[in-house]
Amino acid sequence: GNSVTQMEGPVTLSEEAFLTINCTYTATGYPSLFWYVQYPGEGLQLLLKATKADDKGSNKGFEATYRKETTSFHLEKGSVQVSDSAVYFCALKIFTSGTYKYIFGTGTRLKVLA
């Protein structure tokens, strides 16, 4: 079936540390891949996306590369800030049963300390 697996959190880092949040997926066909972020008290927001293999999505210093060979879409940032503290969700979008569906990972909570 189709699924998304994320590393379990919480992840606690000091400001300016390097961040990696792992995400792997299983899917039939060729999904689009997304990272969403949920700041405290807010709804989910699209952070970045990639629609085909080898595409790199980037936004606000975050990057993720669509790796078909390893079925992965790991999120990275070179230097995190306190304001990056949030829950990050990896997701895939597939076309099934005549419609698009989005499948989410369990989310990884990031806490950045000053």
Added chain:
Amino acid sequence: GAVVSQHPSRVICKSGTSVKIECRSLDFQATTMFWYRQFPKQSLMLMATSNEGSKATYEQGVEKDKFLINHASLTLSTLTVTSAHPEDSSFYICSAPRESLAGGVQFFGPGTRLTVL
């Protein structure tokens, strides 16, 4: 600004009552909207796909008679939790995909926290 709104943001009700949650796309039309349920420290669980002009499609294990979905127009979908019980307490989130944007982008509402006493 927000492109998908939800109302109410928070609701507390007594067991046995029904609660209606609205989801609106603010500046685009959405023939499809999605309803999710988010448990604490867990992922979003897709409950159903709301389709304008036709019946909603429910995911396996979701009771369609309990979670009534009506896609009244191209900008409005409603979720009604009927005869709510404490185990229905959760955070309900809707989303609307904007397929006109390259690759399609899904916009989420801010969520509705339901507490059933």
